[in-house]
Amino acid sequence: MGAEEQNIKEFKLKPMKCELNFLSKSDGSAILSQGETVALASVNGPLDVKMQSQSIEKSTLEVLFCSKGGKPSVGDRYKENIIRQTCETAILSSLYPRTAITITIQELEDYGGFLSCCLNTACLALVNSGVAMRHVFAAVSCALDDRGNILLEPTQQQLETARATMNFVFDSRQKSLVTSFTEGAFSEDTYKEALARCRSASDLVFSFYRDIVTKYSKVIG
Amino acid sequence: MKVEVDDVVLPGDFSEEIDTAGEKGKVILGPGLRKEIDKVYITKAGVLRKRAPNTFWVDSYQKRYVPSRGENVIGFVVQKSGDIFRVDVGSSCPATLSYLSFENATKKNRPEVQVGDVLYAKMLVASKDMEPEIVCVDSHGKKGRLGVLNEGFVFKCSLNLVRKILNPSCPLLESIKNEWPFELAAGMNGRIWIKANTMRETIAVGNAILASEYLSDDEIKNMCTNIASILAGHVS
Missing domain, CATH: 3.30.1370.10 (K Homology domain, type 1)
Structure with a gap:
């Protein structure tokens, strides 16, 4: 327990590993592992789209989520919605009117914090695809254990015993909150404290993004 | 985050150099940069570049083509309809090519272009709100290196x-x-x-x-x- 409290103070996140351009055929793709949780995202677009779903002033964003079993469920639709709304705020869709941008996310391993991993992977894939964006975003999750401690980036076991789980997404400009997705019961003060901790932890995700882009921009002359 | 020229940049970053240059004179913003109300923001991940005196752009990785005026592109003819050809150039919407925009083409003398041919053409109109249009002649009516690419x-x-x-x-x-x-x-x-x-x-x-x-x-x-x-x- 002592070690874990130490981690929270230093805002240590699970080790992140990433490969961009993982898929050769899609316009942009990224595979990201956060600890043992792994997600793969691919971005295609701006593409042609049929009349009824195209918008004359902005590009339509479509998010497809494939779980490991392959069977679509209501929970997956819900995740798609969260990811879509988060990405819509980030993408400058008015630059690509009458087109569609498709994001496909494949679950590979889920050992806790999967939604935030999906969001981070989607962001990296969008960065790789070269779609114009207003800002990048970073998702950080945390859990509230039964003693009221806030655990950043909880593991599977911690999630099973947790009273509440919270996911926050921040933009890179002012670190303002883009998406907040919570489950369970907690007080307002706890929410504020969790928000503040996740906001400071999002710096680590942003610097990770910068490292990845630095690594890839060296080879692209 | 504040960045300098030749730094690695992410969408949402800004550079004060561009803003100060903008106060003194005209600045040319290339791909990956966008003027908003208060500042010039970066919209693509890559490396910020500058060419003297005042041209800025972002070198970024991209696979999907977004048309821009004056670029030479390779396209495949996908459709022949009336007096235009539709050419797939890899963008979201096929480009149009008038049969008159070939060297020595007249209403009587139509160019020999079939569906499936590969063309080397120049972007004439490339706006986000309009269909892209390509031509196979320059402004003097000469074909130069443009036109149908045979074999290869x-x-x-x-x-x-x-x-x-x-x-x-x-x-x-x-x-x-x-x-x-x-x-x-x-x-x-x-x-x-x-x-x-x-x-x-x-x-x-x-x-x-x-x-x-x-x-x-x-x-x-x-x-x-x-x-x-x-x-x-x-x-x-």
Whole structure:
């Protein structure tokens, strides 16, 4: 327990590993592992789209989520919605009117914090695809254990015993909150404290993004 | 985050250098930069570049083509309807090409273009709100190097690779052009057309181009001499 409290103070996140351009055929793709949780995202677009779903002033964003079993469920639709709304705020869709941008996310391993991993992977894939964006975003999750401690980036076991789980997404400009997705019961003060901790932890995700882009921009002359 | 020229940038970053340059005089914003109410923000991940006096842009990785005016592209004719051809250039919507925008074309003298032909053309109209339009003549009515590409082989690559091999400082074309004869047309939409005397030579050109994406200038030179020696060894 002592070690874990130490981690929270230093805002240590699970080790992140990433490969961009993982898929050769899609316009942009990224595979990201956060600890043992792994997600793969691919971005295609701006593409042609049929009349009824195209918008004359902005590009339509479509998010497809494939779980490991392959069977679509209501929970997956819900995740798609969260990811879509988060990405819509980030993408400058008015630059690509009458087109569609498709994001496909494949679950590979889920050992806790999967939604935030999906969001981070989607962001990296969008960065790789070269779609114009207003800002990048970073998702950080945390859990509230039964003693009221806030655990950043909880593991599977911690999630099973947790009273509440919270996911926050921040933009890179002012670190303002883009998406907040919570489950369970907690007080307002706890929410504020969790928000503040996740906001400071999002710096680590942003610097990770910068490292990845630095690594890839060296080879692209 | 605040960034400087030649830094790695992410969408949402801003550079004070651009803003201060903008107060003094005119600034040209290239791809990856966007003026908002208060500042100029970066919209693409890559490296911020500057060319004196006041031109800024972001070198970024991209595979999907978004048309922009004046670029030379390679397209496939997908449809012939009335007096226009529809040409797939890899963008979200096929480009249009009037049959009159060929050299010496008149209403009576139609150009011989079939569905499925490969064209090397120039972007004339490229606006986000309109269909892109391409032409196969310059403003003097001459075709120059534009027009139908006969025979040869077309392959796709990232937009960066095309920019890289067309960069005058890139040694790739310099080193292989003296080894064996070939023709090459590079479209800014990430398509490259090549034609050589034999199949082996065509494959050699294609492989040399694709392999050079992640190589440095010296490595490219080495690779080219390697390929040339392999080719010469088997031919003799």
